[in-house]
Amino acid sequence: QxxxxxxxxxxxxAGGSLRLSCAASGRTFSGxxxxxxxxxxxxxxxxxxxxxxxxxxxxxxxxxxxxxTISRDNAKNTLYLQMNNLKPEDTAVYYxxxxxxxxxxxxxxxxxxxxxxxxxxxxxx
Numbered sequence: 650q651x652x653x654x655x656x657x658x659x660x661x662x663a664g665g666s667l668r669l670s671c672a673a674s675g676r677t678f679s680g681x682x683x684x685x686x687x688x689x690x691x692x693x694x695x696x697x698x699x700x701x702x703x704x705x706x707x708x709x710x711x712x713x714x715x716x717x718t719i720s721r722d723n724a725k726n727t728l729y730l731q732m733n734n735l736k737p738e739d740t741a742v743y744y745x746x747x748x749x750x751x752x753x754x755x756x757x758x759x760x761x762x763x764x765x766x767x768x769x770x771x772x773x774x
Contacts, residue, residue: 651675651747651763658743658768665735665772671728671745671765678726679703682748685719685730686758687741687770696756697743698730708754713739735772742767 657669669685684699698709698719707719718731728745746761748754755761 651681651749653745653747653763653765655743655745655765655768658770660771660773661735663736663772663774666731666733667735667770669730669732669743669745669768669770671730673726673728673747676749678721679723680749681762682751682754683719683721683728684746684748684754684756684761685728686744686746686761687739688744688767689738689741692741694744694758696758699748699754699756700728701754706754708756710756732770735770737772737774740770740772742769 652674654672685697686694687697688694700707700719704721716734720729744767745765747763748761
């Protein structure tokens with residue numbers, strides 16, 4: 650079992666920044682690829698970013714590329730998402746997820762084995 654707890658969400662004006670954190674416990678953190686997803690009201694959950702086990706490979710949704718940065722600190726069992734130049738359309742609940750099985754990072758939510766409870770990000774215009 651893996652437990653994931655997100656933090657760092659909040660209310661920010663357009664153009665501002667937030668840094669989300671995801672604290673992991675239960676299994677060796679470096680043993681799984683990690684991802685961030687988000688879900689806005691009335692919309693399906695969508696992929697945001699993913700990072701490989703050791704952190705050498707990252708992948709971003711086109712909508713956040715150049716504005717968001719995913720990173721991880723395996724010594725601290727923590728995943729991060731630095732979000733800059735936020736836009737109202739970034740408003741959503743953000744979830745971190747752990748993928749234990751895949752050999753490469755994936756953008757598909759069914760491939761992820763464990764999920765956090767989510768943290769709300771609201772961007773005002």
